[in-house]
Amino acid sequence: MIYTYNKFTINIDTSVIQTLSKFEQYNGQNESGGALMGYIARNELKILDCTQPNIFDIHRRYNFIRNIFGHQFIINNKYNISNGKINYIGEWHTHSEINPKPSKTDLKTLMKIRRYKNVKFPVIMIIIGQNKTYWVGININGYIHKCKRYI
Numbered sequence: 808m809i810y811t812y813n814k815f816t817i818n819i820d821t822s823v824i825q826t827l828s829k830f831e832q833y834n835g836q837n838e839s840g841g842a843l844m845g846y847i848a849r850n851e852l853k854i855l856d857c858t859q860p861n862i863f864d865i866h867r868r869y870n871f872i873r874n875i876f877g878h879q880f881i882i883n884n885k886y887n888i889s890n891g892k893i894n895y896i897g898e899w900h901t902h903s904e905i906n907p908k909p910s911k912t913d914l915k916t917l918m919k920i921r922r923y924k925n926v927k928f929p930v931i932m933i934i935i936g937q938n939k940t941y942w943v944g945i946n947i948n949g950y951i952h953k954c955k956r957y958i
């Protein structure tokens with residue numbers, strides 16, 4: 808699946824979409840979330856892998872609090888086995904709505920993660936809605952943009 812914003816292309820690997828769609832949130836289920844991993848080559852962001860909710864995460868109906876350590880461990884491991892090629896590139900979580908829209912908290916998070924992770928590159932947030940609908944946002948230099956579905 809490919810999204811674009813301006814000169815940026817966000818290429819989400821099919822395997823990631825398959826994993827994320829398992830967590831689509833329907834009646835009564837709680838939000839899930841995790842980290843996105845991949846790399847940036849020029850203006851193309853390739854999302855190749857993601858972490859999945861683990862037992863240390865706190866699931867609630869309207870929010871999802873990630874346990875940093877479990878996810879960070881997986882990211883570090885991936886970074887090492889790929890010789891530094893694959894790294895943290897953003898976050899994903901679910902919403903129980905079709906055509907998901909980011910909440911104020913989501914936008915704040917997307918602003919914060921760039922600073923908190925101390926990364927200079929753009930970071931991505933994918934919100935998984937119901938019926939294979941998505942919201943993809945990118946934070947470039949502290950500005951958040953909604954990406955458009957391309958393919």
Ligand SMILES: [Zn+2]
Binds near residue numbers: 900901902909910
């Ligand atoms: Zn949200």
